[in-house]
Amino acid sequence: MGAENGHRTLCVCEGTGCVSSKSPQIRQRLEEAVRSLGLEHAVTVKPTGCHGFCQQGPIVDVEPDGIFYSQVTVEDAEAIAASLLPSGQPVERLFYTDPVSGKAIPYAKDIRFYSGQQRRVLRHCGRINPEDIEEYLSVGGYDALKKALVEMTPEQALAEVRRSGLRGRGGAGFPTAQKWEFCRQAPGTEKFVICNADEGDPGAFMDRSIMEAVPHAVIEGMIIGAYCMGARRGFVYIRAEYPLAVRRLRTALRQARERGFLGRDILGSSFDFEVEVMEGAGAFVCGEETALMASIEGNRGMPRSRPPFPAQSGLWGKPTNINNVKTWASVPLIIGQGGDWFAGIGTEKSKGTAIFALTGKVANSGLVEVPMGTTLEEIVFGIGGGIPGGKRIKAVQTGGPSGGCLPARLLNLPVDYETLAQAGSIMGSGGMVVVDEDTCIVDLAKYFLSFTEKESCGKCVPCRLGTHQMRGILERITRGEGKLEDIDELLALGETIKAAALCALGGTAPTLWRPFPTR
Amino acid sequence: MSTINLTIDGRAIEARQGMTVLEAALAAGIYIPNLCADPDLRPFGACRLCIVEVEGIRGLPASCTVPAGDGMVVRTDSPLLETTRRTLVSLLLADHADDCLACAKNNRCSLQTAAAYVGVRERRFPKATRVLPVDDSNPFFTYDMNKCILCGKCVRVCDEVQGVGAISFVNRGYDTKIGTLMDRPIISSLCESCGQCEAKCPVGAITAKNYQQPSRKVKTVCSYCGVGCGLLLHVRGSKVIAAEGDRESPVNRGSLCVKGRFGYEYVNHRDRLTRPLIRRDGVLQEASWDEALELVATKLAEHRGKFAALASAKCTNEDNYVLQKFTRGVMATNNVDHCARI
Numbered sequence: 001m002g003a004e005n006g007h008r009t010l011c012v013c014e015g016t017g018c019v020s021s022k023s024p025q026i027r028q029r030l031e032e033a034v035r036s037l038g039l040e041h042a043v044t045v046k047p048t049g050c051h052g053f054c055q056q057g058p059i060v061d062v063e064p065d066g067i068f069y070s071q072v073t074v075e076d077a078e079a080i081a082a083s084l085l086p087s088g089q090p091v092e093r094l095f096y097t098d099p100v101s102g103k104a105i106p107y108a109k110d111i112r113f114y115s116g117q118q119r120r121v122l123r124h125c126g127r128i129n130p131e132d133i134e135e136y137l138s139v140g141g142y143d144a145l146k147k148a149l150v151e152m153t154p155e156q157a158l159a160e161v162r163r164s165g166l167r168g169r170g171g172a173g174f175p176t177a178q179k180w181e182f183c184r185q186a187p188g189t190e191k192f193v194i195c196n197a198d199e200g201d202p203g204a205f206m207d208r209s210i211m212e213a214v215p216h217a218v219i220e221g222m223i224i225g226a227y228c229m230g231a232r233r234g235f236v237y238i239r240a241e242y243p244l245a246v247r248r249l250r251t252a253l254r255q256a257r258e259r260g261f262l263g264r265d266i267l268g269s270s271f272d273f274e275v276e277v278m279e280g281a282g283a284f285v286c287g288e289e290t291a292l293m294a295s296i297e298g299n300r301g302m303p304r305s306r307p308p309f310p311a312q313s314g315l316w317g318k319p320t321n322i323n324n325v326k327t328w329a330s331v332p333l334i335i336g337q338g339g340d341w342f343a344g345i346g347t348e349k350s351k352g353t354a355i356f357a358l359t360g361k362v363a364n365s366g367l368v369e370v371p372m373g374t375t376l377e378e379i380v381f382g383i384g385g386g387i388p389g390g391k392r393i394k395a396v397q398t399g400g401p402s403g404g405c406l407p408a409r410l411l412n413l414p415v416d417y418e419t420l421a422q423a424g425s426i427m428g429s430g431g432m433v434v435v436d437e438d439t440c441i442v443d444l445a446k447y448f449l450s451f452t453e454k455e456s457c458g459k460c461v462p463c464r465l466g467t468h469q470m471r472g473i474l475e476r477i478t479r480g481e482g483k484l485e486d487i488d489e490l491l492a493l494g495e496t497i498k499a500a501a502l503c504a505l506g507g508t509a510p511t512l513w514r515p516f517p518t519r
Numbered sequence: 520m521s522t523i524n525l526t527i528d529g530r531a532i533e534a535r536q537g538m539t540v541l542e543a544a545l546a547a548g549i550y551i552p553n554l555c556a557d558p559d560l561r562p563f564g565a566c567r568l569c570i571v572e573v574e575g576i577r578g579l580p581a582s583c584t585v586p587a588g589d590g591m592v593v594r595t596d597s598p599l600l601e602t603t604r605r606t607l608v609s610l611l612l613a614d615h616a617d618d619c620l621a622c623a624k625n626n627r628c629s630l631q632t633a634a635a636y637v638g639v640r641e642r643r644f645p646k647a648t649r650v651l652p653v654d655d656s657n658p659f660f661t662y663d664m665n666k667c668i669l670c671g672k673c674v675r676v677c678d679e680v681q682g683v684g685a686i687s688f689v690n691r692g693y694d695t696k697i698g699t700l701m702d703r704p705i706i707s708s709l710c711e712s713c714g715q716c717e718a719k720c721p722v723g724a725i726t727a728k729n730y731q732q733p734s735r736k737v738k739t740v741c742s743y744c745g746v747g748c749g750l751l752l753h754v755r756g757s758k759v760i761a762a763e764g765d766r767e768s769p770v771n772r773g774s775l776c777v778k779g780r781f782g783y784e785y786v787n788h789r790d791r792l793t794r795p796l797i798r799r800d801g802v803l804q805e806a807s808w809d810e811a812l813e814l815v816a817t818k819l820a821e822h823r824g825k826f827a828a829l830a831s832a833k834c835t836n837e838d839n840y841v842l843q844k845f846t847r848g849v850m851a852t853n854n855v856d857h858c859a860r861i
Contacts, residue, residue, distance in 0.1 A: 283691065285691075305564040305584035454693075456691065456692040457688075457695070458688060458690070459565045459671070460565050461567050461668075461669075462607060462610070465610040465693070466606075467692075468692075468693040469610065469613070496607065499570075500570055500579055500603050500607060
């Protein structure tokens with residue numbers, strides 16, 4: 001491989017995972033090496049967002065060849081740079097080794113983890129510099145916004161979203177267009193849109209990766225949504241524990257403002273819109289929309305009863321729309337490519353793709369985007385490469401603390417909102433934890449329940465005290481002091497919490513073992 | 520105000536527009552157990568005891584947060600509601616002190632009422648072993664978080680009604696409690712000791728010190744200032760032992776300040792003047808009201824034109840009006856001032 005074929009770009013992953021493994025230092029060393037070899041006119045070194053295959057990080061991609069270097073260290077920089085000399089050869093020792101065949105694979109497109117995916121929302125992740133709006137523009141960024149604002153009325157843009165069949169990617173799967181319509185129809189001139197970026201499920205990092213990799217896609221989606229609903233102010237409510245995403249979002253907002261995509265009279269459409277970043281204070285429950293709004297208002301993040309729904313009375317009592325990061329990031333695709341195109345893949349009721357953070361006892365962990373309806377088996381054993389160490393799979397946990405554990409016998413289930421709900425779990429926001437035979441389900445249940453117990457806002461009795469008692473019972477069982485009556489009490493408490501809790505945090509807390517009746 | 524018609528437990532109920540289902544039920548004399556609902560505070564929906572079944576609404580909504588709707592069909596009692604409420608009360612009791620007979624809120628406790636209604640007859644869950652410190656720093660009331668059920672009434676009244684915000688929910692999950700900024704003693708917080716939290720607390724978590732139950736209550740008006748708050752003085756024998764805000768008074772609708780609520784001891788104080796005194800031969804001696812007023816009138820007449828009046832914020836507007844009128848018209852001077860101006 002030589003420089004005579006054209007310009008090369010080294011895409012160094014600077015998502016949170018790779019940054020923690022020194023990828024910024026790797027990039028710096030690569031830049032130095034490229035300069036010292038006199039390749040600075042033939043090779044660009046740039047930081048990108050998450051490539052998704054976090055387990056193999058730090059990752060360096062050579063574009064346009066598509067060579068994928070995994071587990072790169074600072075010491076490997078010179079070798080990578082030298083490979084780009086006219087006489088250079090790819091650095092084989094940095095190739096990814098397939099866990100099944102044991103073969104080294106040079107190209108990303110041949111790696112099962114990537115080839116099994118259909119990346120739409122994530123298509124620019126790992127390819128563009130998230131801190132440079134020029135790069136986003138060069139791949140068609142903000143074209144959808146121009147199309148919406150210049151060529152479409154708000155009604156037409158909303159109709160396109162309706163045609164796409166997009167459903168809320170935060171986990172509940174409410175039809176997005178319908179939610180927008182409620183807010184649009186709500187009386188009042190002051191309206192808000194909010195991006196819920198308070199991702200908190202254990203093992204979940206989909207939203208963080210998207211904000212770190214393509215923050216402009218989220219902002220573009222929000223502007224289009226605000227245009228549809230007549231909102232003039234937006235908030236991104238984001239975990240303070242995501243400092244890199246916060247920084248990149250702020251940078252992106254500043255650049256969008258400089259380019260006239262935010263502010264007054266956007267693209268001459270006489271539509272005004274502004275977005276602020278609001279950092280959370282570390283409470284999981286603030287991912288619940290009413291608690292989130294209370295937190296933005298400066299109050300303690302505690303959920304309140306609905307109705308009124310945010311679309312009627314939200315932030316400061318005004319009509320408000322809240323959507324998840326992935327939902328917003330899907331909007332530019334829908335406007336750009338059309339609702340029909342978006343709905344071209346997926347199942348009858350769940351259109352488009354699903355994004356999961358695949359973790360746990362699985363060979364290939366990372367960020368995965370697949371068409372709705374893909375089976376769990378394909379995700380875990382195809383893309384995920386199966387269970388390491390020859391162990392048997394026991395279950396797949398989806399939906400975080402609100403979700404459930406799907407036993408191995410349900411691996412052929414297609415992943416969509418209805419099917420997962422029927423099986424006793426939920427689609428959730430995208431956490432997917434693979435559990436092998438060595439993991440005790442009661443232990444796992446205890447972990448998630450103690451998470452909920454700690455993160456309960458403390459407001460309602462069933463959640464605050466019910467989860468506490470349930471955890472106490474599980475503690476006894478895992479100590480080997482369980483009694484047969486404990487099962488009955490767990491089920492009874494579970495029913496009470498589910499029936500009586502104020503919000504979904506409590507209401508879904510006891511659902512984890514539902515598909516495991518015999519345990 | 521328009522009325523709406525709904526059905527609760529098969530009975531046709533008329534309610535005012537804007538009422539919650541709980542308010543409509545209570546107004547119609549139907550008890551639904553509740554701990555965190557309060558007519559003076561915004562709906563909260565925390566205790567979940569007032570859950571009901573409503574046709575067309577999923578699950579068990581809390582009646583304190585559901586607006587009563589025309590044609591609504593509500594059930595306040597069903598096997599599921601009973602079981603759920605019993606579990607909820609059992610959970611609360613597992614985390615609550617067991618000293619009802621020795622508790623200042625005995626017989627005035629909403630948790631007792633709810634527990635009696637749902638019929639909890641045994642201890643279902645292991646008793647909480649944690650002991651939280653009792654905050655005894657305020658001279659008028661005591662905070663005992665070991666009895667707190669976290670209904671939030673104290674926090675809400677402090678914020679929504681008093682506008683003080685001295686207390687809030689702190690911590691999360693099972694460790695949630697009511698506390699002050701930086702968890703300082705209540706006396707070192709923003710607290711103004713109005714005692715509204717004590718008045719609203721449905722259990723023994725916030726109690727007035729040395730509280731005794733009265734033998735009768737006397738409706739009156741607070742004598743401390745010109746606002747004219749309605750009071751219900753709690754009396755035992757001829758002694759005032761407590762003061763309660765009169766919710767029927769349009770002036771304060773039940774609210775009181777620290778003086779009105781806790782400053783009643785002067786009434787029965789031995790140093791309090793109950794008869795006029797006139798200084799005779801250098802010694803204050805009891806006199807009749809006629810003698811005293813005669814003396815005052817004589818002295819005032821001697822100082823016409825050489826007089827100044829200083830009015831008090833403790834007096835009503837009417838009293839202050841009369842004072843300036845008297846000063847100008849009778850004492851022939853415009854030297855009138857008011858303490859609030861200085």
